[in-house]
Amino acid sequence: MLYLFNTNLPLKKKTPYALAAIHGIGLSSGKNICEKAAVDPETPLYRLSNREILAISNIIQKEYLINVDLQRKVRGDIRRLMAISCNRGLRHAKSLPLRGQRTHTNGKTQKKIARKRYS
Template sequence: MARIAGVNIPTNKQVHVALTYIHGIGQTTARSICDSTGVDPARRVNELSDADVLRIREHIDGNVQVEGDLRREVAVNIKRLMDLGCYRGLRHRRGLPVRGQRTHTNARTRKGPAKPIAGKKK
């Protein structure tokens, strides 16, 4: 099992798919990593040599922000918005949708399960 950026990536998948298991790497970034390191994206991870894995690991460490650093930066950005007291920060604070979605109906993922109102008629 190859370990890149602190994540065990699956060995039976193609390289460009396996790299997307790392937080912060999507399909486009995974393909660009394969191109810049000279690794064939269609090869399986278990077919890679140690040198290939090392090249991928060094490229990710040097050029892409992933996992803990990325999560920390996102958390700091959200905390900054909340401290400023701007509209987006207030929405984060209240646990409501931040990007202008309606909340009269829907938004259950963000608001949590519906709370029944006592004595409401059907």
């Protein structure tokens, strides 16, 4: 396993799929990173040289919010929405679904999740 940005990356997976294990990087971001670092996306992670791994890590550091920084930003955005009392902020405060889902039968699930998350 390769330990990069507080995440163990699987060595046998293709590079974009392995990069998707980092919180804040998905498959399309992984492919973009490979393209910018001039790395073949079909190459498994264990076949990359140290120079290629360093190039990938530099690109991630410069261009992407990952792990704790991303979580801090999302938490701050939610607090901002709650502070200005917009509809999404009020829905966050009441632990209800935000994006138009029905609440007659399914709001209970969101409330259970929110109870665990905010307590």
